[in-house]
Amino acid sequence: MSRATRRAPSPVATTSLESGLVVAAYGRHCLVESADGQRRICHPRGKKNEVVVGDRVRWQPSGDEGSIEQVEPRRNLFYRQDEVRTKSFAANLDRVLVLVAADPEFSESQLARALVAAEAAGIDVVIGLNKRDLETAFARAWNRLAPYRAMGCEVLPLQLRAPGDESGLPALNERLHGHTTLVLGPSGAGKSTLVNRLVPHARAETGEISRALNSGKHTTTSTTWYWTDGERHTALIDSPGFQEFGLHHIDAMDLARLMPDLHQHLGACRFHNCTHRHEPGCAVIPHVQTDPAAALPATGISASRYRIYGELFDELAAKRSY
């Protein structure tokens, strides 16, 4: 799809507005990039024009800066929500790359939560497992990810510090090419290493964005859009905040549908409102792995995934409504 043909039809009242892409967002202001690559600070006009990185907007110049008059309809929005707040990561994504490493050991619960959020938003996921050079830890982590591969999620082995093909970057680049990908991952997984390899000027660019948006204050921008190619076809969005991945926007009764290994068995339980925890005649429970040493069949649900399902279900069922 060509970006040039994506412009929204201009109603008469908005003909003077410019089109742009939000490439960084910070508090009440953001950075908007025009088709010619120029970037300007813009301020959303009113609450309904609040933006996230990846938003396509219509804006009006005002001096050196701009005012956002319209946010174009989003194809999707990736976010997390806990008891007190909602954090939007980015909009209009093609894919989420969850980057974890052999070391430090990753939390499977955080991984599972990120995957549920992506599924709920209708966004494709790929998992990158970094630090292949740490052989023993890598083998263990690769095994922990077996249930994810079995349920159809692609897992790419990476060694982001290694040169050339050894790094696993060619295979990853194939998935990224021509798409917009949000990179998420726990601290120490190698996100900065990845961004620095794919975006040679990343560090300078981040500094510039922070300066523009914070006017010198010592704060890092939370989410940043990077083009990895000169033609501006392939984008990486770097975002912190993998911890405390709240899913309060999801209904407990929808959870099984958002976990592919459980989803495949839905529809055959005796009770239509089965929670798949303890009900007789449940069609999901018989597929839960009982012997962790045995290989997981393609239709199986790993003991750890089922435990995470139970924990998440309780958490979502207990949430207060406001």
Ligand SMILES: Nc1nc2c(ncn2[C@@H]2O[C@H](COP(=O)(O)OP(=O)(O)OP(=O)(O)O)[C@@H](O)[C@H]2O)c(=O)[nH]1
């Ligand atoms: N052994 C090994 N170490 C790596 C590899 N890739 C990155 N690292 C190291 O892992 C450490 C963490 O990498 P970063 O890129 O800073 O990780 P990050 O995800 O950005 O971490 P935060 O900035 O804390 O969010 C650094 O010391 C890297 O040099 C790899 O392939 N193998």
Ligand SMILES: [Zn+2]
């Ligand atoms: Zn059931």
